[in-house]
Amino acid sequence: MRVTVIGGSGHIGSFLVPRLVRAGHEVTNISRGTSRPYTEAPEWQQVHHVTADREAEDRDETFADRVAALKPDVVVDLVCFTLESAAQLVQRLRGEVGHLLHCGSVWRYGQSLKLPIREGSDSAAPPFGEYGIQKNRIALMLKEETASGGLATTSLHPGHIVGPGWQPVGPLGNLDPTVWQTISAGQPLRIPGSGTELMHHVHADDVAQAFEQAIARRGAAAGEDFNIVAPTALTVRGYADIAAAWFGHAAVLETVSWDRFRGNTSREHADASWNHLYRSQCFSIEKAASVLGYAPRYEPEQAIFESIQWLVDHEQLHVARPLGVAG
Numbered sequence: 001m002r003v004t005v006i007g008g009s010g011h012i013g014s015f016l017v018p019r020l021v022r023a024g025h026e027v028t029n030i031s032r033g034t035s036r037p038y039t040e041a042p043e044w045q046q047v048h049h050v051t052a053d054r055e056a057e058d059r060d061e062t063f064a065d066r067v068a069a070l071k072p073d074v075v076v077d078l079v080c081f082t083l084e085s086a087a088q089l090v091q092r093l094r095g096e097v098g099h100l101l102h103c104g105s106v107w108r109y110g111q112s113l114k115l116p117i118r119e120g121s122d123s124a125a126p127p128f129g130e131y132g133i134q135k136n137r138i139a140l141m142l143k144e145e146t147a148s149g150g151l152a153t154t155s156l157h158p159g160h161i162v163g164p165g166w167q168p169v170g171p172l173g174n175l176d177p178t179v180w181q182t183i184s185a186g187q188p189l190r191i192p193g194s195g196t197e198l199m200h201h202v203h204a205d206d207v208a209q210a211f212e213q214a215i216a217r218r219g220a221a222a223g224e225d226f227n228i229v230a231p232t233a234l235t236v237r238g239y240a241d242i243a244a245a246w247f248g249h250a251a252v253l254e255t256v257s258w259d260r261f262r263g264n265t266s267r268e269h270a271d272a273s274w275n276h277l278y279r280s281q282c283f284s285i286e287k288a289a290s291v292l293g294y295a296p297r298y299e300p301e302q303a304i305f306e307s308i309q310w311l312v313d314h315e316q317l318h319v320a321r322p323l324g325v326a327g
Contacts, residue, residue: 002025002074003026005027008078009031013037013208014039020215027047028047028049039164058084086142098152104156109281111125135157156226156228156288162298163204168303168304171189173275174273188254189253192261193236199277200283202298205298206230214226234300243301
């Protein structure tokens, strides 16, 4: 099939595009053209590249026309963040494209109420924050579009995406690189809250696998939404303990109040920590496994170790001791 991937040079697309080529699809990647894929693969030589500024073209209401002009059978949208942008694409592709797949986010859910969080259940509170609210609105719109007899759509909702080439969400729920310096040196790490809060990561290639499976199983996937995460989630304390073991020692943890944590942390990192830890999310992948055949290869700590190893090897993250081996 002719598959157009919007944002195919990013976290997910770096793994998805080569997968689609290997599966025999004719792939076009639409991106801003400002970055290279995170992974090198010979399959990229067979990909047609289109450079576009989606945000600007959405304002001009021309981006959807650009996508339609490629005459794809399938469109995978990895970089849509507003209901308005998603609606423009749906309206233009309706009746012309066989399947539209959207990359959502687990932040379409608010804080956990019952665990694990399942699709379509009352196991999470409503979303909060503009990003999560928009992702939820898009997912609901897509579901209604298909249910009403319109375009066949599927939305996949990854957890905290991890992979080689970028920093993972760390044990404190933020991207502060000094956290890894502290852990690697065996110094006390101040953690806000109880330390039992949950984060649910997923390797980018496992997300790519889910998209590939959804394309292959359009009949089953149409009109559905799926949680796409690792088989298990990490607590703050468990994450820190596992990470410290990579550097040959136990984690030294100090529980502090949120006020004290904010007083010793930049606003950016403190806000990120609160957003991750207040949600304290853990998701079921039962639906994705049974409907799509989703079978993630990575436990969260394996995915995170791979990411940290890459950053250290490429001198993008400095740690006090050499990394050992992931358990």
